Amino acid sequence: MPKxxxxxxxxxxxxxxxxxxxxxxxxxxxIAQLYGFQQITVPMFESTGLYxxxxxxxxxxxxxxxxxxxxxxxxDITLRPEFTAGIxxxxxxxxxxxxxxxxxxxxxxxxxxxxxxxAGRYRQHTQFNIEAFGESDxxxxxxxxxxxRHLYADLGFKGLSFQINSTGCPKCRPQYVKLLAEYYRQxxxxxxxxxxxxxxxxxxxxxxxxxxxxxxxxxxxxxIVEHLCDECAAHFEQLQTHLDTLGRVFTINHRLVRGLDYYxxxxxxxxxxxxxxxxxxxxGGRYDGLAELVGGSHTPGIGFGSxxxxxxxxxxxxxxxxxxxxxxxxxxxTLGPASKQVGVKxxxxxxxxxxxxxxAFGERSLKSQMREAGRQQVRFAIILxxxxxxxxxxxxxxxxxxxxxxxxMNSLGNWLKTRL
Numbered sequence: 152m153p154k155x156x157x158x159x160x161x162x163x164x165x166x167x168x169x170x171x172x173x174x175x176x177x178x179x180x181x182i183a184q185l186y187g188f189q190q191i192t193v194p195m196f197e198s199t200g201l202y203x204x205x206x207x208x209x210x211x212x213x214x215x216x217x218x219x220x221x222x223x224x225x226x227d228i229t230l231r232p233e234f235t236a237g238i239x240x241x242x243x244x245x246x247x248x249x250x251x252x253x254x255x256x257x258x259x260x261x262x263x264x265x266x267x268x269x270a271g272r273y274r275q276h277t278q279f280n281i282e283a284f285g286e287s288d289x290x291x292x293x294x295x296x297x298x299x300r301h302l303y304a305d306l307g308f309k310g311l312s313f314q315i316n317s318t319g320c321p322k323c324r325p326q327y328v329k330l331l332a333e334y335y336r337q338x339x340x341x342x343x344x345x346x347x348x349x350x351x352x353x354x355x356x357x358x359x360x361x362x363x364x365x366x367x368x369x370x371x372x373x374x375i376v377e378h379l380c381d382e383c384a385a386h387f388e389q390l391q392t393h394l395d396t397l398g399r400v401f402t403i404n405h406r407l408v409r410g411l412d413y414y415x416x417x418x419x420x421x422x423x424x425x426x427x428x429x430x431x432x433x434x435g436g437r438y439d440g441l442a443e444l445v446g447g448s449h450t451p452g453i454g455f456g457s458x459x460x461x462x463x464x465x466x467x468x469x470x471x472x473x474x475x476x477x478x479x480x481x482x483x484x485t486l487g488p489a490s491k492q493v494g495v496k497x498x499x500x501x502x503x504x505x506x507x508x509x510x511a512f513g514e515r516s517l518k519s520q521m522r523e524a525g526r527q528q529v530r531f532a533i534i535l536x537x538x539x540x541x542x543x544x545x546x547x548x549x550x551x552x553x554x555x556x557x558x559x560m561n562s563l564g565n566w567l568k569t570r571l
Contacts, residue, residue: 160266160274162460171463174473175306176259179279179459182302183257186294188281191256193237195263199227205236205445210353216264230263234280235438235454236445242284243447252285259459271461281435282454284442289386292417292437293393295453299421299433300399306462307471308432310424313394313401316376317387318355318408320415321440323380328354330373338368355408374405386416415439417453425469432465433457479507480571482529484520486536494535497545497560504564506571524550530571533563 157163164172183190199219206212218230231237238258241247247254258280265274281298283291300311319327335342335350335357342350343362350357358369376387394401409418418436435455442450466473481501485494494510501508509527511520517534524532534546534555545563548555558566 158274160268162273168463170473170476171466172459173476175459175462175466176279178305179257179259179302182298182305183281185301186255186298188255188257188283188298191238191241191258192260193231193234193241193258195231195261196228197231197237197240199229201236201240201445202229202232205239205441206233207353210356211266212264216266218263218265231261232264233262234258234260234278234456235282235441235452238280238282239284239441239447239450239452240445242450243442243445248285248448248450253283253291254285255281255283257281271458271464273460276461277459278456279459280454280456282452284450284452287386287437287439287451289389289417290393292386292390292419292453293397295435295455296394296399296419296421297397299435299455299457302457303421303423303432303462306466308423308465308469310422311400312422313399314404314407314420314422314431315390315394315401316404316407316418317379317383317416318414318418318436319375319379319383323378323383324355324375324415327373327375327378330378331355331357334372335368341365341368358406358408369406372405375408376403376405383416390417409434409436419455423465423469432461477507479509479527480530481506481508481533481567482511482520482524482527482531483508483533483535484511484517484524486517486534490535490537490540493540497533497535497563501564501567504568506564506567521548524548531567 180190199217202217203213208214212232217232220228222228238256242254260277261275262278263275266272268274281295283295296313300313303311318324332350332354335346339347342357342365343360345362346357346360346365357365358372360369379387391401407418407420408414414436416437416439418434420431420434422430423432424430433455435453437451437453439449439451441452442448483494483498485491498508498510509529511523521532530550532548532550534548539545543560544557545560546555546557547566
């Protein structure tokens with residue numbers, strides 16, 4: 152028989168890691184709702200064309216990383232590589248533009264990208280996504296950034312700061328892209344093959360190149376913030392004023408452009424200290440032209456995405472502890488077939504009373520069942536033998552003190568509730 156393993160780039164989240172997952176997801180829900188965001192759930196697959204149009208041809212996601220196939224009806228389908236395009240599609244399809252602005256939603260779920268697996272990055276990973284539509288106020292940009300910072304601060308991260316930049320708009324970006332391309336043509340013999348390809352298909356991405364040989368070229372490239380139109384410059388300036396008012400640490404990062412075509416104006420990342428070389432824990436930005444790309448009317452939008460796996464990896468690196476998940480605190484030990492029947496009924500009654508309880512299965516000695524109670528780390532063991540059944544009682548052993556007492560069976564639920 153073949154030995155099956157999880158597909159490359161995926162992981163099993165085992166029970167010992169579930170406390171981290173539960174805690175992070177619960178805090179994400181809490182922070183989102185604190186800021187007035189409502190949850191939305193969109194399909195895990197969409198028409199391939201939605202991502203080609205929305206994310207953009209020439210991006211690594213569309214060119215290299217999407218899981219695309221034809222379904223049995225011959226429709227071109229793609230597993231969700233990111234949330235925003237699907238949420239914008241839902242916003243348009245369901246007429247959410249009629250709601251009070253901004254429309255603020257969040258989503259949590261898996262996304263799929265065929266990329267090189269590395270620490271905290273998987274081909275299937277879970278993302279927390281925040282989106283706001285219908286408002287271009289820089290104060291909303293600051294609020295979106297605050298949601299991200301608040302979540303990480305709430306989870307216990309230290310040394311949080313923002314990296315920010317502006318990618319301009321359709322009025323001023325083309326002029327900058329032309330200037331950038333002219334600069335790079337002077338260095339065509341010095342740049343990597345990826346940069347050569349990006350220069351013709353997605354020029355801003357050359358600033359995001361990690362190739363060592365390209366770093367001196369990037370360092371000398373013109374800065375987009377020096378070539379913004381008056382509207383974009385004012386927007387970027389106002390954002391910085393809001394961040395100063397909030398007392399947030401930020402750095403203008405001229406290399407920060409994001410990887411997707413739909414971004415405009417504000418782009419940002421949240422960085423944390425003490426988590427290794429990859430200081431960025433999440434990123435996002437404004438995408439005022441995306442709705443038009445996928446068939447809607449002009450709708451300003453801004454959001455961010457944060458990978459849960461990446462968050463948990465960073466929490467472990469910072470030795471951040473999380474609460475343990477609740478578990479049963481009572482075990483029923485039975486001696487003989489008759490007591491097993493009573494034990495099964497008692498098990499059901501206690502669970503119906505919302506008392507977490509387990510049964511020691513099998514035909515075992517009392518000593519063996521008490522060892523099981525120790526392994527399960529329950530607070531109380533309920534012992535049922537012939538004498539207990541005959542007298543309508545149970546014997547309760549406190550597993551910490553080893554003290555025992557007898558309680559009427561019909562009073563057991565109340566007895567436990569006063570002590571658990």
